[in-house]
Amino acid sequence: MVTSTNLLKKSIFALSIFIVVLFAIFPFIQMLSTSLKYQWDWGNPSLIPSKLNIDAYKELLNIGQAEKEVPQSVLNLLEENTELSKKQKKEILDKYKSTGDVFPFFKFFFNSLILAFSSAFISVLIAIFGAYSFSRVRYKGRGIIQRSVLLVYMFGPILLLIPLYILSAKFGLISTSVGAFITLMTIYMVLTLPVSLYMLGNYFRTIPYSIEESALIEGCSRFGVIWRIVIPLSISIIVTVFIYAFMIAWNEYLFASVFLKSFAELNTLPLGLRQLFVSKNAIWDRIMAASMLSAIPVIVLFMLIQKQLTGGMTAGGVKE
């Protein structure tokens, strides 16, 4: 009797866990499944493709696209024509490789990578000193500073978007592609700075002060303490905060859509994906494959820092 109610309880528990996990990851499974299906297979509710289709990935990653789209007559013509040099032949062939224009994945990926990496790097660098200042150094006014950083949590992106757009337009920053790119990078840095300050500040408080004190007694300078003791001791949380800031910038759409509107060559992955969806090239398997490719870097990074991040998020403030 006891064991049977226990068994029932256990299976209800297992079932609830299963439902929660399914709820959380079903859209990801659906994404993967559709990205691997042929068009005739889309309506099939089964998540396992009847026949595996990796064309969408090949197309986006530009693998084996070289000869596929070139009409046979052109190939024949090129072969018969001996007067053309190799270089000229290649140029003609390149004209038929149109898929790069549909969704130049690597270009978007590269743009996103530079933006997210540089903004996260600068944000964390500035935050290390700022967080050390208000978690360790004692002076008047640091409480107010700490609270005003908290205040930034309340401002929605839309409230900042309008004034920042007008300011950068009036200063002529968004009339050139380089200017727009740097402006956007600075904005991402600002958006990630509060969370970096908070998570680092909360961690620095847990480092025993006696370690720093003994270094000071040994003749280490205050900067030396930060450089030789605080940073090495908190390297794992620094990496975590960096990756979190990186993810915020990587995922951002709104600011990018406004600031990079007239610079197609600088578009980030989210912008490219949006354009793919609204263009005539929108085909489900292609969209899903592009979604997978945009999500995978973030998911991999997240898995690397998962434990640290959940600790850091719950210990202090966290901003989206």
Next chain:
Amino acid sequence: MNSDSVISKSIFTRGSILEDREKKFGWFLILPSLIIIVSLVLYPIVYNIFLSFFEVKVTGNNEFTGIQNHLNIITDPAFWQSVTTSIVYVLFTTLGTTLVGLCVALLMNRKFPLRGLVRSLILLPYVAPVIAVVYSWQFIFDPVNGIFMHIAYDKLHLFTERINLIRSPDTSIYVAILFGIWKNFPFSYLMILAGLQAIDTGLYEAAEIDGCKGWQKFRYITFPEIYFLLGSIILLRAIWNFNKFEEVFLLTQNVKVLPIYTYLKAFTGIMDIGHGAAIAMIQFILLIGFILIYVKRVLKW
């Protein structure tokens, strides 16, 4: 004793020169962060208020119009429509994420095999880029191919025809709310779980001796212990959901919450920045009002 008092003992007793140096050092370190936040967050907010009194031209001079922008906005029925949409959206997403988050946290507070894996999996909605998951949702609710209509129409006969829930104006808000809950419940779950784990297990043991059953334990111990935590999480989520743009805009064009209304006014068609700034300002005032009432009533500060 916290580290602050240790610092003060070890350094400040040595005299005011050190104290002064300490102060300079502190300001020196915080200065870059401070300059950035003041010049790129606080100043723009003030500038936004300033802009709302002008007819703004991206190139050329702005034209002062007083409170005309604000008046135009608050007499526009579309604005109030948008306020209503926002309230509905914020109310249901906030309650939904908190409720789902609480249930999941209660489940995850027990030990079971593969818990580590389950933990990472259920955080995925929160960390994945919005843009990468909206299209998967679009596909799930696609009237022709989607699994939702396959189940709801073919199997359960809940609908009389296969309709596009995301495209149709009446139903899109429900999908947006569901999407918001799905995307953000991991955050609430994480915070609540941290709160649950901080509860002294002795309390439960004492309650068991007094003959408390499962529900009573939740009602009389767990809930009071995490009341203020829940209150703060709801507040944070309400603020963030009120400011949400991408999660709604990228999923559906039909749910015009306030940030989307602002965006459409300011950046599409005839770009009307002045009106956009006015809406953003009114939106912010509404938010502050809500926060003040909430903090007083629920958090009892």
